[in-house]
Amino acid sequence: MSAIKFNYEYERKIRAGFIGCGAHAFRNVYPTFDYTPIDLVAVCDLNAERAEIYRQRFGAAHMYTDYQEMIQKEKLDAVFVVLNFDREGRPLYPKIVPDLLRAGLPVWMEKPAAYTAEEVEQMLEVEAKSGQFVLVANKRYFYPTFEKAKQIIEQEVFGQPVSINGRYQLTLSPYQEDIATRTGLHWFLDICHPMSGIHYLMGEVKEMCFIDHQPSGNVQALLQFKSGAIGNLQLSSTQADTSPLERFEVIGNKHNLVIDNAMRLIYYKGSKGSGEYGKTPVYIGDNPTEGPVLWEPEFSLGQVYNKNLFLQGMVQSVNYFANAVLEGKKIERSTLHDSWHLTKIFDAFKKRSGQWISIQ
Structure with missing residues (x-):
């Protein structure tokens, strides 16, 4: 990995939206933006009060409670998604990530990608048709x-x-x-x-x-x-x-x-x-x-x-994703296909x- 830069030292940054304002995101994902070329434009959460807290805390311009509204109104280069599980303990990503890809947005998402390989296959199909890419943050x-x-x-x-x-x-x-x-x-x-x-x-x-x-x-x-x-x-x-x-x-x-x-x-x-x-x-x-x-x-x-x-590779993961977006290249590591396997x-x-x- 090359020498690290602080956020303010980057000449070029991606305009990012963030879906999810939970404890894990607060501890492990939002703070990575201090060391990566990310301009956090908007945050989104079903809880408006929590979304506003995160907007202020991490310096976003706007907050939303509907991710569809966010991606329609904001000019974004990429979206970060950190969600919880449904009542049956299944990841929520298969319900949201396809919409982001169809909107022409590359996605950085937390793991696990889905509860079944079939769900990942469906996301892979959308990824291929959209021409975008998904990084699933398996830290290792x-x-x-x-x-x-x-x-x-x-x-x-x-x-x-x-x-x-x-x-x-x-x-x-x-x-x-x-x-x-x-x-x-x-x-x-x-x-x-x-x-x-x-x-x-x-x-x-x-x-x-x-x-x-x-x-x-x-x-x-x-x-x-x-x-x-x-x-x-x-x-x-x-x-x-x-x-x-x-x-x-x-x-x-x-x-x-x-x-x-x-x-x-x-x-x-x-x-x-x-x-x-x-x-x-x-x-x-x-x-x-x-x-x-x-x-x-x-x-x-x-x-x-x-x-x-850094010890758990979170900054490295976000940097890898952001640089791929900036360079217009697809990723080769921690891909959605890897998560399928x-x-x-x-x-x-x-x-x-x-x-x-x-x-x-």
């Missing part, structure tokens, strides 16, 4: 640790990545034979978090098989990637709350790397000291400069990378365990 496509890991994996010296092991705290509800699916999956929509990181590093999954333990909701999933690589994902719902939330390890050719707790990246390479088995005197290696490398943030200095907005994984977990499921 922009985490600094995942971006650096991707850079390492793509180096010839690392070798083709052959396997990945992942762990993430998530609970899967029981399979119900009478209705042939699972219910109560509102929070399991967060499968997009670990799977977006795995997808970014390893590519698309070809097929998968999983087993679940009930009533804990713990899961072990085996993954076969289109590249031929293999992997597993452990969903450890009953791990300690004090434990790091996640961990991923990618194995290459005598090289491997670990992303620990999302913030720490360790790259293992090189060899131990010379000598036959039982007689090797040095565990560090003959040339210690060829040994492991570790990166982790420090929080002593007043750098922007100390902010959660992630939603197909979510659909697979709705099924009975113990069988291989195609993700084609």
Whole structure:
């Protein structure tokens, strides 16, 4: 990522509208505009009082309670959408995003994109016909640790990545034979978090098989990637709350790397000291400069990378989107098509365990 600029330092900005004035948007999305080429023109929320608070707080010129009115009256280059769920725990984006695309507006939207892959397919059809694009903010496509890991994996010296092991705290509800699916999956929509990181590093999954333990909701999933690589994902719902939330390890050719707790990246390479088995005197290696490398943030200095907005890739995501709009180019990362793949994984977990499921 290039050196950051503050909002006032950008010569060109996009005129943006924002649909949604909730707590998540307040914490994690609106503040990114301080570091991105965004001119916030208008905000929209069903709650007029809340919309006015956000208008004043984040410097928008106008507020609306009807997004159709906003996109008709305002001259916008793009729209940000951060919504809640309906009463059944399903994302609301499929009901709104198509209207924005048909209006000729590129969209930055929060995840998860939808409750079913079919809903994402319908949005993909509208996206294709409109000529616009949608960025779905699955953050691991922009985490600094995942971006650096991707850079390492793509180096010839690392070798083709052959396997990945992942762990993430998530609970899967029981399979119900009478209705042939699972219910109560509102929070399991967060499968997009670990799977977006795995997808970014390893590519698309070809097929998968999983087993679940009930009533804990713990899961072990085996993954076969289109590249031929293999992997597993452990969903450890009953791990300690004090434990790091996640961990991923990618194995290459005598090289491997670990992303620990999302913030720490360790790259293992090189060899131990010379000598036959039982007689090797040095565990560090003959040339210690060829040994492991570790990166982790420090929080002593007043750098922007100390902010959660950067550590979790939120600013990077918004910058990527805004620059694509400014340059008239479509995005290639964190796309709606990527979210389609992630939603197909979510659909697979709705099924009975113990069988291989195609993700084609």
